[in-house]
Amino acid sequence: MxxxxxxxxxxxxxxxxxxxxxxxxxxxxxxxxxxxxxxxxxxxxxxxxxxxxxxxxxxxxxxxxxxxxxxxxxxxxxxxxxxxxxxxxxxxxxxxxxxxxxxxxMLPGTVVLQSDNQPMWLEKMAKTLHAIHQIPANDFSWKYYAYHPLSNLRIPNWTKVPDAWRAAFAYMKQGTPAYEPVFLHRDFHPNNVLWEGENVSGVVDWVNACVGPAGIDLGHCRYNLAMLYGVSAAELF
Incomplete structure (x- = not known):
């Protein structure tokens, strides 16, 4: 209270x-x-x-x-x-x-996690993220940095495929791909998108916004979608 x-x-x-x-x-x-x-x-x-x-x-x-x-x-x-x-x-x-x-x-709308039309739901979220990335970012002070340094990566002891983890880590350590900086939400996923009917009515939780590679937002949302609905939903997004 x-x-x-x-x-x-x-x-x-x-x-x-x-x-x-x-x-x-x-x-x-x-x-x-x-x-x-x-x-x-x-x-x-x-x-x-x-x-x-x-x-x-x-x-x-x-x-x-x-x-x-x-x-x-x-x-x-x-x-x-x-x-x-x-x-x-x-x-x-x-x-x-x-x-x-x-x-x-306060924005109108509610979080929707179970849509009757998942392809439409995913498409409108994707279009919303794309629109965020079109916001001019040159004068925004906060810049992207990795929350977890590559030097801290460890293969989990519960995995049955350690070689897959080892290969993924090796790939990541090759270096950051070239990219054009865009404005990032930095925590874009279904729980931060509001809906009214079939339309997005708002995006909330902007405390992590920054300038950096678009793939950070894309990958973060794909991870959340894969955990909630499976890899096929992440691929469609």
Whole structure:
């Protein structure tokens, strides 16, 4: 539940005359507490989202997470061709909230993981990712880097095909392929895409956005699709 100080901060940033109505913690946040907050302003109910990052290790490794996501939302928001949350305010040091926090507008739609028409569902996600990669990226400050250095790769002791892992590692260590830098979401997968009916209504969770190779987004989404639905869905995507 949000504290009074957190409610007061949210109200002050949205509309000082607003009345706080409710706050519901949303599911899905692995490294963050995410709340859907209802405010009554000018006689109408307005919904906003507050994300508080409570993963201490992540904050230690990346001290600028809140600034990063705010910059991502503002960068994408300027383009206007991808539905994304509108940045409202940041509590970078957790002065008003329990943890560093970002306040943003709420997008319509829901996550869809079981589509009645998977080929259409995959195609529209692919087109959405392609559109993200068309966003101008030259002036964006955050650049791609590998989360896991190649020197840390180890063959898992549970595998029955160690030679396949060994061959994959050898291939990866040949070097990074040449690429044209594009704007990346960096965590694009079905849980971060919202739908209304058969149309994409928004893309959320922009805290990792950066400039780098398009294949990073493609590979990350393919991995998630393969784990959820099998390799055939990843191939179709």
């Amino acid at each position: 949000l504290t009074k100080a957190e409610f007061d901060w949210i109200v002050s940033k949205v509309d000082p005359l607003a009345e706080s109505v409710s706050a519901v913690q949303m599911e899905g946040g692995i490294s963050s507490l995410i709340y859907k907050v209802a405010l009554k302003t000018s006689g109408k109910i307005k919904y906003v989202i507050v994300r508080m990052i409570d993963d201490k290790q992540w904050l230690k490794e990346e001290k600028d997470l809140i600034c990063h996501e705010a910059a991502s939302l503002n960068h994408v928001g300027k383009i206007g061709n991808i539905p994304t949350p509108r940045w409202i305010a940041s509590d970078v040091r957790g002065k008003h909230c329990r943890y560093p926090a970002l306040l943003m507008g």
